[in-house]
Amino acid sequence: xxxxxxxxxxxxxxxVAALWLADLQATRPDPxxxxxxxxxxxxxxxxxxPAGMLGAAALTVAFAFCGVALGAVTGLLMAPFYGATxxxxxxxxxxxxxxxxxxxxxxSVTGLSPLTGVLAIGLPYAGIFAKVFSEYLDDALAAARLPxxxxxxxxxxxxxxxxALPQMRTYTLYRLExxxxxxxxxxxxxxxxxxxxxxxxxKQAQYGQAVAVxxxxxALILPLRIWMIWRLAPVFLLASVAALMxxxxxxxxxxxxxxxxxxxxxAPLRSGADWGGWLDKVFVAQALxxxxxxxxxxxxxxxxxAVLAALAFPAIVPGVxxxxxxxxxxxxxxxxxxxxxxxxxxxLLQILGPSMLPAALALGLHNGxxxxxxxxxxxxxxxxxxxxxxGLTLWAWDLLPRLTASFWALCLYRWEIILRDxxxxxxxxxxxxxxxxxxxxxxxxxxRVVALLVVSVLLTLAVDTLSRRLRRAMxxxxxxxxxxxxxxxx
Numbered sequence: 001x002x003x004x005x006x007x008x009x010x011x012x013x014x015x016v017a018a019l020w021l022a023d024l025q026a027t028r029p030d031p032x033x034x035x036x037x038x039x040x041x042x043x044x045x046x047x048x049x050p051a052g053m054l055g056a057a058a059l060t061v062a063f064a065f066c067g068v069a070l071g072a073v074t075g076l077l078m079a080p081f082y083g084a085t086x087x088x089x090x091x092x093x094x095x096x097x098x099x100x101x102x103x104x105x106x107x108s109v110t111g112l113s114p115l116t117g118v119l120a121i122g123l124p125y126a127g128i129f130a131k132v133f134s135e136y137l138d139d140a141l142a143a144a145r146l147p148x149x150x151x152x153x154x155x156x157x158x159x160x161x162x163x164a165l166p167q168m169r170t171y172t173l174y175r176l177e178x179x180x181x182x183x184x185x186x187x188x189x190x191x192x193x194x195x196x197x198x199x200x201x202x203k204q205a206q207y208g209q210a211v212a213v214x215x216x217x218x219a220l221i222l223p224l225r226i227w228m229i230w231r232l233a234p235v236f237l238l239a240s241v242a243a244l245m246x247x248x249x250x251x252x253x254x255x256x257x258x259x260x261x262x263x264x265x266x267a268p269l270r271s272g273a274d275w276g277g278w279l280d281k282v283f284v285a286q287a288l289x290x291x292x293x294x295x296x297x298x299x300x301x302x303x304x305x306a307v308l309a310a311l312a313f314p315a316i317v318p319g320v321x322x323x324x325x326x327x328x329x330x331x332x333x334x335x336x337x338x339x340x341x342x343x344x345x346x347x348l349l350q351i352l353g354p355s356m357l358p359a360a361l362a363l364g365l366h367n368g369x370x371x372x373x374x375x376x377x378x379x380x381x382x383x384x385x386x387x388x389x390x391g392l393t394l395w396a397w398d399l400l401p402r403l404t405a406s407f408w409a410l411c412l413y414r415w416e417i418i419l420r421d422x423x424x425x426x427x428x429x430x431x432x433x434x435x436x437x438x439x440x441x442x443x444x445x446x447x448r449v450v451a452l453l454v455v456s457v458l459l460t461l462a463v464d465t466l467s468r469r470l471r472r473a474m475x476x477x478x479x480x481x482x483x484x485x486x487x488x489x490x
Contacts, residue, residue, distance in 0.1 A: 007408075007470055011303075018299040021292075024360065028353030035351050041207025045215060053197060057216055059247070060193040062240035063114070063186065064179035067121025069237055072172050074122065075129020082134035094127030096457040099182045100342070100424045101434070103189055104441045105449060108260045111252040114244035117191045121182050125175060132171055136164035173228060180221050181340040188346065188427070192247065195343060202350050210347075214339070221338050263446035270447070282448050286440075287455045290426065290433035294459065297356050297363070297432060298415070298422040304364025305418070306411045309371035313403075314395040316376035319384065333376070336369035341421050342428075349428055359425040363418055371410045375403055408474040416464045423456050433459075 028034065047053070081087045097105075103120035110116045137160045187195025194217050201210035228236075267273040314320035315329025341362045348358035379399045388394060400407075426434025433456050440448040 004474055007473055014299050015303040018296045018303075022296050022300055022360070023355045024300075024357045025355050026352040026357060027355055028351065031351050031353070037205065038207045038211075038347075038351070041209075041211045044208050045212040046206065046208030047212045049209070053194075053213060053216055056187070056192060056194045056197045056213075057220060058243050059191075060180065060183045060187075060195075060217070061220065061236075062243040063117040063121065063183035063191070063193060064176060065237055065240040066114075066118045066244060067183065068125060068172065068176050068179040070118060070122030071125025071129050072175070074126035075131075075133055076168075078126070078130035079133035079137055082130050087130070091127035091130045092461065093457055095124045095131070096127075096420070096460040097124060097453060098420050098424045099124055100185065100189060100427060101437060101453060101456070103186055103191070104437060105446075105453065107441070108263065108444075108446055109252075109256050111250060111256070112190050113249040113252075114247050117183065117186050117193075118244070120186060121179055125179070129172075129175070133164070133168060136167045136171075137161070139164070169230065173225065176228065177221060177224050177338075180217075180224070181338075181343075184217055185340045185342045188342065198343065199346065202346070214343075218335065218338060222334065260446065263444065264450045266447045266451070267445075282451045283455075286436040286448070287433070287452055289431060290423075290436045290452070291455060291459055293356075293426075293430070294419065294422045294432040294456075297359055297425060297430070298419040298463075300356070300360045301363030301367065301418050301422060302411065302415050304360060305366075305368035305371060305414065306407075308364060308368030309375060309411070310400065310407065312368065312372040313375035313379060314392075314399065316373070317379045317395070317399065319388070319390055320392070320395050320399070329376075330373075333369045333373045336365050337373060339366065341366035342424060345425060345428060354429045356430055359422070359428065359430050363421055363425075367414050367418055371407070371414060374410055375407060378406055379403060405474065409471050412467045412471045412474070415467045416460060419463050420456075420460055423459075 075091075078087055078091060082091065099120045102123050103116055106116045106119055110119070183193050184195045184198075187193035187197065188199050190196065194213055197213045198210055198217075201207070201213060262270065266278060268275045268278050312329070312333065316326050316333060318326045321329060344366060345359045345362035348361055352358050382399070382402060384398075388398065423433040426432035426436065427438050429435065433452055437449055437452050437456075440446070440452065
């Protein structure tokens with residue numbers, strides 16, 4: 001049996017080892033000059049191209065709506081059958097591949113088209129929706145008392161689905177927020193969303209314009225729960241489809257699908273190349289160092305997120321920081337968790353230079369803010385005695401001990417997500433799996449791309465399995481429903 005003390009000791013040792021092995025140097029010779037230029041842009045945002053920015057914002061929303069809609073519908077269709085092993089394995093594989101990796105893989109088939117972006121969001125989200133919706137449907141069935149003779153289809157349509165619908169709507173809204181972040185990030189690989197505008201502005205040192213793009217993105221995502229009216233969802237979806245249809249798509253030529261299917265066949269089978277050389281190049285020269293770098297980065301980011309969450313969650317608890325302080329803390333955490341970690345890493349990369357440091361900081365800040373926000377919400381709901389202390393005493397001697405189980409459960413749950421996001425940081429030049437996947441995409445070695453994606457999926461599954469075991473070992477409080485909602489229920 002795994003003991004909590006062993007888990008904490010292993011976590012500390014893994015973090016120390018990762019810090020020792022990682023490249024965390026700030027390599028840019030003039031970071032303060034770049035930071036000063038960005039600060040000037042922050043004080044003087046440039047909205048001189050409103051048409052271009054608003055067009056990119058509209059396409060960001062359009063990709064998100066269409067991708068989330070595809071994922072939700074597909075996931076709902078798979079949810080009743082999630083207990084079947086083939087369906088469950090398919091969903092696991094779908095959600096284990098990051099949206100950016102799906103886009104890189106799909107470029108060979110669909111090119112730089114709207115379909116690439118929609119599928120890149122919709123495919124992994126389908127696996128996520130299927131898992132979460134199946135849990136909601138199972139809970140609805142457990143709560144209902146029905147005769148055994150009631151047919152399963154009748155149970156699904158008239159009992160389970162109506163009861164689970166409110167939770168499904170809430171979770172879909174949360175996924176739409178995630179979809180907006182994913183849609184923006186897809187701009188970094190060429191799709192015409194706000195991420196493309198941000199990358200272009202930074203590369204041209206137009207920091208005022210970059211600040212304006214980032215402000216526009218926050219203006220979209222922060223009030224999402226206000227402007228997203230469910231009665232208007234069909235209108236939004238139709239408008240999104242119409243907006244995506246305006247994108248000019250470069251021709252791919254005939255036979256793209258057949259070429260892709262031929263290219264993903266391992267080279268030794270396709271052309272008679274040497275198996276030993278192919279395996280050495282893919283798994284020894286690329287998969288091994290990429291996996292090690294991904295694990296190192298994810299461990300440092302997880303440790304940073306844990307420290308930030310433990311220190312920051314009282315920032316939204318009035319009993320610790322007061323009402324005014326809680327409002328400020330809430331605003332800071334919401335902004336940090338709303339900015340995609342990839343986008344934040346890109347910005348930090350311009351300041352600090354290429355190394356693991358920008359990615360580790362971005363992943364730690366983003367995920368730490370998410371965990372802190374959830375812990376703070378739970379802390380505000382905890383019953384307190386009339387003579388309960390306030391300030392740091394309340395945090396250190398009351399809230400932190402009572403929330404230990406929730407804290408570790410959330411950190412370990414985010415571990416799998418941090419690992420997936422660590423892999424894609426390779427697209428920024430860091431030596432994780434994403435670096436090798438992108439280099440093989442650029443040289444059209446799609447068989448190697450697929451092999452590295454399989455390694456990424458297996459690595460994610462291994463971490464997810466270990467995370468579940470460790471969560472059970474660390475659990476000594478109420479059971480959390482982490483995946484299914486943003487309220488820490490039951």
